Amino acid sequence: MEKHDAKRVAIIIEAIMESRLRQALEGAGVTGFSVLPVLGGSGRSGSWSRDDTVSRGGGMVQVICIIRPEKLDRMLEAAFEVVDRHIGVVTISDCQVLRADRF
Amino acid sequence: MEKHDAKRVAIIIEAIMESRLRQALEGAGVTGFSVLPVLGGSGRSGSWSRDDTVSRGGGMVQVICIIRPEKLDRMLEAAFEVVDRHIGVVTISDCQVLRADRF
Amino acid sequence: MEKHDAKRVAIIIEAIMESRLRQALEGAGVTGFSVLPVLGGSGRSGSWSRDDTVSRGGGMVQVICIIRPEKLDRMLEAAFEVVDRHIGVVTISDCQVLRADRF
Amino acid sequence: MQDVLSLAAQNLLSPIVLFFVLGVGAALARSDLTIPEAVAKGISLYLLFAIGFKGGVAVSNNGIDLTLGMTLMAGVILSFVLPFIAFALLRWISQLSRTDAAAVAGHYGSISIVTFVAATSVLQSSGIVAEGYMVAVAAAMEAPAIFSALLLVSSGGKGRMDGALIREILLNGSIVLLVGSFFIGWITGAEGMAKIEALIVSPFQGVLCLFLLDMGLVAGRGLKQGRAVLRPGPLVFGMLMPVIGSCLGLAFALIIGLSLGGAVLLMVLAASASYIAVPAAMRVALPEANPSVYLTLSLGVTFPFNLTLGIPLYLAMASAVHGG
């Protein structure tokens, strides 16, 4: 099975910022990503859990983006723009992908 | 703490195909995997969000499978069989695992 | 964009053990982690799905922790303490992180 | 004609239609109003539970007669035949590919249970009674159209149907709950009804409003995503096909001798298009077909058409030709 190198970017960000991040990604020509729910967590700004958040929209989501290595930097810049002043985590790791024609 | 090398396969696929993928994996002798929810995303087939999908079963899920390197190819073939004509993404990455006796 | 090496630890564990794991992590000085829902899966102890679990709290969650490499071992020991007698999977992989000052 | 218009006007100002409109409006204005998925699913389970049970109790009260079997058969035939008509019409007035046209056609043979429920409400407020077993007919009409759709593409080597899929189609949750509640209503009859009436009768209309708000939100968002689909050909199809379906439904109803209410409901079933069971089956069996085509047409065009204009129109048509 043919595999192609790619990068996997995972961005944990406040749910309320999701639409802005989506737009920034699309603006940077990133057409493929998925959004996963996050139930709770802990960080410098304290610990939280979806069931305790007062304004129920107050949780976080994880946006996962599989991307060709050459597109990575442009994407990170676009994402950074949105994440910048906000809480959240951005990680990058190596992966391989099947069906690379789809990217 | 002893760590063992393993592969982490992540398959994003339509929820409606989940049971077929599960069967294919089990058929290929893959006994360990987890299914995670996906809230939304974007790809060549457009962008979607769980709250907007008409038929609420219409979303996607992410199947994650930690597997011994030597079993990888057989697993990918079985998964590919199911994913083939359908939308979705298959990624493979390296990882290490504790308690390898459990695999 | 400046990136820093880090480790990504993913622990799949019974939901009922989540609070204990959180405490153990905090006890080991791990201040950053996120908890993701798991819908179902399969393992040595059989296959399950969130909708079928009798006691609805009976599912599993995935705790993800991005951590500096030098803190990894202490964290794994603390986590292992909790996971030890229980079902679940612990994986470690390499990643890079933006905004490392936040860790 | 006067009557149709006044009926239509009255229908347009009913709470359920207005909440649907609110939902569409909110979606088009990009409000973040959403009904959580679990709540929407819960409401739809409630609706199936309630209408199945009520139908069963009605059958238990009035007994059944020969028309039951005939109507079920008529429903199955309609569901099986309508996709062929839809396919021919689509190929004629639109540029859709064979695959897309077949997938769309499958949706129009099957049914929309919410349209059915909305029609039941309209009948109720007009004081028209219908055969209780019509919900069973609705259930029987869900699946056959899927087989027609796959037949329509089978020559092209596309469309995969296997045992697992057939079981999934026939035992999908909605059918099982609807038919199960129907039988339980039938078995427990008036006594059973007395026990659960307070849940399934009086609050029903209010719950339906909330559900239609959600349908509006989903339809509105679908329209925004799928607006590329809305070229004249498909658009005309989405409003013409239900009328054709309703005429066929009316013909069958007259032949069988259904009551006025039963005739309207059979028309509505024939006229409505699926947006749950058939899309799911198409994703499995015909993944090459573009979902945004069939979803936009079914939910974005035909559903609102039936809800607002279709139902009063079918009622007027049936009233005009029905003996009494």
Place this chain on the structure above:
Amino acid sequence: MQDVLSLAAQNLLSPIVLFFVLGVGAALARSDLTIPEAVAKGISLYLLFAIGFKGGVAVSNNGIDLTLGMTLMAGVILSFVLPFIAFALLRWISQLSRTDAAAVAGHYGSISIVTFVAATSVLQSSGIVAEGYMVAVAAAMEAPAIFSALLLVSSGGKGRMDGALIREILLNGSIVLLVGSFFIGWITGAEGMAKIEALIVSPFQGVLCLFLLDMGLVAGRGLKQGRAVLRPGPLVFGMLMPVIGSCLGLAFALIIGLSLGGAVLLMVLAASASYIAVPAAMRVALPEANPSVYLTLSLGVTFPFNLTLGIPLYLAMASAVHGG
């Protein structure tokens, strides 16, 4: 005997039992019918809220007497003692390991609140009144059995109990809501009831049907997964143990002098087995025990047994020996 059978037959054809059967059937036929987790959780919160509150209002209306304290104590004793009997019986008629047997035994000392609610419904339709404080007794019986189970394995060095777990057990959400609603019902009395009656009284039976549908789905799926467990020994245990429990419950009820209704409810509590609180505690404190053993027995065997045959049987037994 005649009476038991007719009561059982009538019970078997009640909507709640039929919806449970529908759920089991749908699961066994591998239908994809499911109640979303959040909805099921919401319904169970509703049931706890409603029965707690109603119990409290009943106490506020009728006052309390000495029997309250005695019944609470009887409940705690039953919950604590039953696991030892269950353990002995299991070790005798099954091949289960000590650990598995202890875990199962713990479930049978604790209670199933849905079985309790179902019994309340049966009493209600038979026009039998019970002490309002029985819901408090139900709450008091949840936890002691867990300690017995852990005692049973402590000699083997297994079973970990710590402060966090004790707090989790005693303050688990179900107990807190049930007891809290009970006290609020007690405090606000008839006036409070007048305010929220429309939510917690009339629609209650209908909501219970939906919940039992879900229980059926879950039990059916559990049975399919856990069928390996269903060897004759455990199977017999799953139907014999509730009867033994009910006899002990009846004995206590007669000693205390509970009303007929109260006696039946204490029997049902003793007869029923936990499938929420105890499994959760076992996963934490006794992870070596196999969950599919205790869940299959408790939810797949004993719950359906009690729901269908057990409740009418206990009612018949109590009627036979109860003064009046």
Place this chain on the structure above:
Amino acid sequence: MQDVLSLAAQNLLSPIVLFFVLGVGAALARSDLTIPEAVAKGISLYLLFAIGFKGGVAVSNNGIDLTLGMTLMAGVILSFVLPFIAFALLRWISQLSRTDAAAVAGHYGSISIVTFVAATSVLQSSGIVAEGYMVAVAAAMEAPAIFSALLLVSSGGKGRMDGALIREILLNGSIVLLVGSFFIGWITGAEGMAKIEALIVSPFQGVLCLFLLDMGLVAGRGLKQGRAVLRPGPLVFGMLMPVIGSCLGLAFALIIGLSLGGAVLLMVLAASASYIAVPAAMRVALPEANPSVYLTLSLGVTFPFNLTLGIPLYLAMASAVHGG
């Protein structure tokens, strides 16, 4: 004074307050009782739907007059002005930074719809009628305060407001549902009400109890997390500011000539603090502000204060000065 106390006592023993207290207690005792997020969201949609619709029907029944426009304007002015007062007060009695103080201030100009609903219940059980359009006033008061908060920090170069955010604020789901239901209630009037009354009127109080249980859980957990915030200054602010707001609200009500009920509701709106719309806007526009400060104050201090003591106090104040 006698009256205020007896009213307050009566209020403290109402089911909704007791369920709130139960929730706070359960959270502080670290019980795992939780209402699933989807259920809580569903309940809040129900409440908005119900009170919007009821308000619209009331307007349809009684017609509108000049006071409607004046009250809307009063609401907008209050919402816009209160943050400046709150800011000044906070800077005076607390050590909060400009940014945090501005963020908190924004919350106190906006409103809490649950406090509004609770006040409606109190009025109802006291037999006091209020203008139906007060829900529209509530909707109008949600947003202006956000702009004030951003003005307060704009000199420091902080606070980002863009078109997307403005649309999000004005078209947030709660406002759209509340206002939409209000208009649909107005359009369909008594006839519409007859159709959905069984859902939105009689079970309302019971649903409100469940919602307040959830609010209590959330507030209690918030208090535990945010206890660091509760130094004397902010604490005094959290109880003083609502009283100041209510006085301003009363003044406007007297000028406009609102009924006693309407005056109390305007006071409550002015006195209450937002914990949904404003926090969300602050996270986007002013991420530097510490959420635990404004959430703890708004939900942990001011909400319970209003629910328990505030509402009876405002009613007493209004009764004292209102002509009748």
